[in-house]
Amino acid sequence: MExxxxxxxxxKKFGNFTAVDNLSFNIPKGKIFGFLGPxxxxxxxxxxxxxxxxxxxxGSGKVLGYDxxxxxxxxxxxxxxxxxxFSLYEDLTVEENLDFYGSIYQIHKRDLELRKKELxxxxxxxxxxxxxxxxxxxxxxQRLALGCALIHRPKLLVxxxxxxxxxxxxxxEFWHLVSRLVKEGITALVTxxxxxxxxxxxxxxxxxxxxxxxxxxxxxxxxxxGTENLEDxxxxxxxxxxNKDVVSSFKEIKASRNGDEKNEF
Amino acid sequence: xxFKRMLTITKKEFIHLKRDKASLAIAFIMPIMMLIxxxxxxxxxxKNVKLVVFDGDKTKESRALIEKFANSNYFQVxxxxxxxxxxxxxxxxxxxxxxxxxxDGFARDVRRKEAPKVQILVDGSDPAIARTAAAYSxxxxxxxxxxxxxxxxxxxxxxxxxxxxxxxxxxxxxxSAKFNVPGIIGLILQNITVILTAFAMxxxxxxGTIEQLIMTPVTSLELILGKLIPxxxxxxxxxxxxxxxxxxxxxxxxxxxxxxxxxxxxxxLISALAMGxxxxxxxxxxLQAMQAxxxxxxxxxxxxxxxxxxxxxxxxxxxxxxxxxxxxxxEILRGIILKGIGIDLLYKNMLSLFTLTFIIxxxxxxxxxxxxx
Ligand SMILES: Nc1ncnc2c1ncn2[C@@H]1O[C@H](COP(=O)(O)OP(=O)(O)OP(=O)(O)O)[C@@H](O)[C@H]1O
Ligand SMILES: [Mg+2]
Numbered sequence: 001m002e003x004x005x006x007x008x009x010x011x012k013k014f015g016n017f018t019a020v021d022n023l024s025f026n027i028p029k030g031k032i033f034g035f036l037g038p039x040x041x042x043x044x045x046x047x048x049x050x051x052x053x054x055x056x057x058x059g060s061g062k063v064l065g066y067d068x069x070x071x072x073x074x075x076x077x078x079x080x081x082x083x084x085x086f087s088l089y090e091d092l093t094v095e096e097n098l099d100f101y102g103s104i105y106q107i108h109k110r111d112l113e114l115r116k117k118e119l120x121x122x123x124x125x126x127x128x129x130x131x132x133x134x135x136x137x138x139x140x141x142q143r144l145a146l147g148c149a150l151i152h153r154p155k156l157l158v159x160x161x162x163x164x165x166x167x168x169x170x171x172x173e174f175w176h177l178v179s180r181l182v183k184e185g186i187t188a189l190v191t192x193x194x195x196x197x198x199x200x201x202x203x204x205x206x207x208x209x210x211x212x213x214x215x216x217x218x219x220x221x222x223x224x225x226g227t228e229n230l231e232d233x234x235x236x237x238x239x240x241x242x243n244k245d246v247v248s249s250f251k252e253i254k255a256s257r258n259g260d261e262k263n264e265f
Numbered sequence: 266x267x268f269k270r271m272l273t274i275t276k277k278e279f280i281h282l283k284r285d286k287a288s289l290a291i292a293f294i295m296p297i298m299m300l301i302x303x304x305x306x307x308x309x310x311x312k313n314v315k316l317v318v319f320d321g322d323k324t325k326e327s328r329a330l331i332e333k334f335a336n337s338n339y340f341q342v343x344x345x346x347x348x349x350x351x352x353x354x355x356x357x358x359x360x361x362x363x364x365x366x367x368x369d370g371f372a373r374d375v376r377r378k379e380a381p382k383v384q385i386l387v388d389g390s391d392p393a394i395a396r397t398a399a400a401y402s403x404x405x406x407x408x409x410x411x412x413x414x415x416x417x418x419x420x421x422x423x424x425x426x427x428x429x430x431x432x433x434x435x436x437x438x439x440x441s442a443k444f445n446v447p448g449i450i451g452l453i454l455q456n457i458t459v460i461l462t463a464f465a466m467x468x469x470x471x472x473g474t475i476e477q478l479i480m481t482p483v484t485s486l487e488l489i490l491g492k493l494i495p496x497x498x499x500x501x502x503x504x505x506x507x508x509x510x511x512x513x514x515x516x517x518x519x520x521x522x523x524x525x526x527x528x529x530x531x532x533x534l535i536s537a538l539a540m541g542x543x544x545x546x547x548x549x550x551x552l553q554a555m556q557a558x559x560x561x562x563x564x565x566x567x568x569x570x571x572x573x574x575x576x577x578x579x580x581x582x583x584x585x586x587x588x589x590x591x592x593x594x595x596e597i598l599r600g601i602i603l604k605g606i607g608i609d610l611l612y613k614n615m616l617s618l619f620t621l622t623f624i625i626x627x628x629x630x631x632x633x634x635x636x637x638x
Binding site for chain 1: 267269270273276277280281284285472473474475476477478479480481482483
């Protein structure tokens with residue numbers, strides 16, 4: 001089987017600190033891979049290595065058939081990346097942002113015009129071509145950022161917390177778009193802290209303290225843990241691994257605050 | 266290194282510039298402001314300085330000398346007193362800044378073609394005024410002895426004005442604007458490019474757009490060069506623009522080779538761009554970049570010899586001044602613009618400028634490589 005991402009013993013150290021510790025996994029093409037883990041567990045660092053931006057301290061890997069270390073340039077040319085910051089140029093218009101990334105990826109002019117039209121349509125940005133990106137609301141910005149990430153028809157889409165700070169409706173619309181792209185053959189690597197989003201993924205990897213704890217399909221995870229609630233599974237892992245009662249559930253938190261008082265409403 | 270990607274960055278940078286009022290103002294209004302500000306306001310020229318006169322000779326010649334002072338724009342005769350003590354009293358009180366005492370026998374000395382003795386008393390509490398007022402007095406008196414007697418008397422007054430002598434040589438009317446303009450050109454070139462480039466990269470960092478850029482095939486070299494091109498152009502346009510304004514407003518003509526001047530301008534531009542880039546790689550926010558820029562620009566203005574003559578600085582301060590490329594560039598600018606000299610006399614400054622530029626570029630490249638991984 002041909003994998004979109006395949007890494008072996010991937011490790012990154014910053015000085016004495018190990019940010020990513022001996023990661024190995026394979027992601028088949030055309031799947032959505034959800035990468036979960038608490039803050040600071042090493043998700044973004046792993047992504048940077050996969051995208052060929054930082055060199056692993058040790059380990060190896062292939063992305064879209066290209067070597068992580070030797071063919072970083074080819075990898076970059078074939079992935080689309082988007083982060084929670086929606087790194088758009090706010091003082092450039094919608095069209096100028098698309099133009100900029102289009103010509104960074106060296107798309108031919110005629111091709112670019114067509115692609116821009118498609119993406120503006122897809123992102124629902126019609127009529128906003130000449131608005132400054134900074135004046136768009138969160139959901140629009142997010143979709144424009146996705147458009148910029150897709151301008152060069154990447155085969156792998158890397159989304160690092162793409163829906164942070166976006167309202168529930170925009171979140172669903174966004175995932176709708178991603179699902180459609182995957183159906184068309186793209187592979188997606190997504191990190192998220194929303195468990196409902198994680199449940200959409202085909203494969204879920206859980207990273208804790210720089211180490212990959214588990215990687216499996218959501219269905220298998222449900223079976224193993226006897227619950228269909230990914231959030232509970234997530235918390236369970238953290239509890240087990242950190243050896244302490246992390247936090248009580250939201251219900252318990254509320255109950256403890258209200259105490260014996262009767263709820264007035 | 267892909268040329269098209271580099272130019273894409275350049276094009277984007279121009280759009281940023283076009284939309285950013287602050288950067289535009291720094292690029293095109295600041296040069297004019299600085300030129301006018303430093304040219305007119307920060308002037309050590311003296312105009313209408315109050316002069317008190319004691320004429321102990323009371324002859325046609327002594328009156329002619331007083332007339333000379335009065336008719337110059339530099340002095341304004343506030344009073345004529347009848348003894349020497351009064352002159353001192355006026356200066357002590359601050360009613361006059363300069364006292365002119367013409368002793369008995371002045372006309373006789375002039376006629377005998379002996380160096381006439383005149384005393385000039387200057388209020389030293391404001392050294393800038395004192396120095397220039399003394400120098401002006403010297404020139405006026407010099408001119409006077411020339412017209413009266415035809416003697417090319419060179420030193421009728423012993424004032425010990427080493428700096429003034431040098432200035433008189435190349436800048437006969439002692440207009441400090443003329444002396445300042447070459448320096449201002451250097452400052453403008455430095456400040457604008459350092460500030461603008463410092464901001465250029467930090468902006469991407471602060472807004473997080475660099476995160477996106479590093480995921481694209483753009484290389485750091487393409488990014489740096491692409492970003493620098495607009496500022497090279499702006500720096501160069503400003504350089505020529507200020508040179509032209511200096512001519513139109515202050516009548517400053519380039520006496521030496523314009524080609525040579527432009528060549529050194531480009532070398533200096535590289536060092537300024539590298540300094541800006543260095544700040545950009547170290548600073549994390551625009552505020553930090555601004556502070557760092559001022560931490561470099563302020564001492565460079567004070568220590569380069571732009572305002573204070575470097576010769577009279579304490580040794581340690583003098584050596585610190587040696588660390589700024591602008592110190593050498595100022596010498597080169599003044600040399601080429603005011604004195605019209607060429608490489609044969611400028612080679613020491615040229616070597617220093619090259620060496621410093623080279624070191625700064627090396628440090629910047631080293632730092633930039635480190636921050637990427
Ligand atoms: N360039 C760096 N130098 C030093 N430490 C770093 C560097 N980049 C990341 N780290 C550290 O590595 C650890 C993992 O960071 P990373 O950004 O990969 O976490 P993350 O899982 O993406 O977290 P989050 O959910 O908050 O985005 C953190 O402790 C971070 O401080
Ligand atoms: Mg992260």
